[in-house]
Amino acid sequence: MTKIIEFIPVLEEALLFPPEPIKHNLPNWFKNMSPTVKDSSFNASYFNEKNLNTNLTIKRCVPFMDFMTSGYLIKFHSDILIDPKNEKEIKQFEWRYPGAPDPVSVHSHAQCPISILGHKRIYIKFVNQWIVRTPPGYSCLFMQPLELEKNTFKLFSAIVDTDKYDNVINFPGFVTSEKNFMINAGDPLMTVFPFKRQDWKANVKTTIVQREKNKFTLLGRQFFHNVYRNFFHVKKRYD
Numbered sequence: 001m002t003k004i005i006e007f008i009p010v011l012e013e014a015l016l017f018p019p020e021p022i023k024h025n026l027p028n029w030f031k032n033m034s035p036t037v038k039d040s041s042f043n044a045s046y047f048n049e050k051n052l053n054t055n056l057t058i059k060r061c062v063p064f065m066d067f068m069t070s071g072y073l074i075k076f077h078s079d080i081l082i083d084p085k086n087e088k089e090i091k092q093f094e095w096r097y098p099g100a101p102d103p104v105s106v107h108s109h110a111q112c113p114i115s116i117l118g119h120k121r122i123y124i125k126f127v128n129q130w131i132v133r134t135p136p137g138y139s140c141l142f143m144q145p146l147e148l149e150k151n152t153f154k155l156f157s158a159i160v161d162t163d164k165y166d167n168v169i170n171f172p173g174f175v176t177s178e179k180n181f182m183i184n185a186g187d188p189l190m191t192v193f194p195f196k197r198q199d200w201k202a203n204v205k206t207t208i209v210q211r212e213k214n215k216f217t218l219l220g221r222q223f224f225h226n227v228y229r230n231f232f233h234v235k236k237r238y239d
Contacts, residue, residue, distance in 0.1 A: 002237075005072065005140075005194050006133040010168055011101070014077040014129035017186045021238045022145070023069040025188060029149050030068060035059045062229045070236050071193040073145065077129050078103045080183040082152070084175050091121040093175050103127050107172055116174055124153060125172040126189060132169060134162040134194050141193040142169065152177040155190065161197070 007019040037055045058064055078097050085092040095104045107123035132140055140162045144155040155173035162169075171190050211217055219227045 003135050003138065003194070005138075005192070006131075007072070007074075008131040008133060009129060010131060011077065011129040017075040017077055019072050019074050019130060019192070021069075022071050022073040022191055023238065025073045025145075026068060027145070027147055027149070027188075030059065033057055033059045056225065060225075062233050066233075066236060068146065069238075071191045071238060073188055074128060074130055074190045074192060076103070076126070076183055076185055076187045076189050079185050080104060080126075081180060082124075082175060082177070082183065083180040084177055086178060089120065091119045091175065093122065093124065095124075101127070105170070117176065121174045123172050123174050125170050126155070128168045128170050128189070131167060132160070132162045132192060133166070136163050137197055138163050138194050139197050141195060142171065143191050143193065144171075144173070145188040145191050147188065152181045162194070 009015055009018075035057055037057060078099075080103055081096040083094045083096075085094065090109055097103050103126060105125045105127060107125055109120050109122055112123060113120075134140060139159055141157065141159050143157045153173055153175050155171050158169075160169050216227060216232070219231055223230075
């Protein structure tokens with residue numbers, strides 16, 4: 001049965017950039033990546049001609065593709081200019097934005113008194129304008145979208161019981177850039193992964209598994225690639 005996750009706005013301006021399935025917002029570095037390595041001498045002409053290229057890029061990794069295309073994306077609702085201040089004692093920043101309400105707040109260093117990347121920091125917190133609501137028994141994992149081309153700020157991951165918590169969830173983290181940078185309205189802010197809560201108990205085995213006899217290994221003796229994709233993968237849907 002398909003479950004419903006609701007995104008409820010608390011600010012009219014947020015409606016210009018509503019949450020979407022993240023599969024519709026893949027980053028350019030991923031979309032533009034070739035599925036195969038083009039300049040490797042490992043692949044003989046026979047493999048290329050028969051489309052049996054075994055030297056594949058991360059774009060053909062099914063578990064990684066599942067991660068990149070699962071969940072929903074919350075976006076920034078406003079332009080924000082961040083201006084880092086490289087103080088000796090503690091990393092700080094200033095910010096500007098076009099109008100009210102303020103899209104940024106802060107946490108003091110004392111609220112997370114550790115050194116990150118060699119520095120003490122004032123923590124940035126982006127103000128979210130959406131309430132996330134899930135069915136009873138379902139929570140959400142919030143993670144910053146994977147963006148390999150930019151390195152300006154990092155957000156902390158969190159789990160929230162969104163079936164019970166009926167308020168906006170803001171997203172704290174820290175600035176990593178040494179120079180000022182612009183966040184544009186509509187840029188990726190946070191990925192939302194709904195999941196069902198249930199109790200777990202670990203059972204660590206002591207018997208060594210005979211890998212040469214498992215199904216994956218046996219199928220690997222018959223097929224060049226796509227064993228996981230064709231025989232083990234379960235399709236996920238986020239609409």
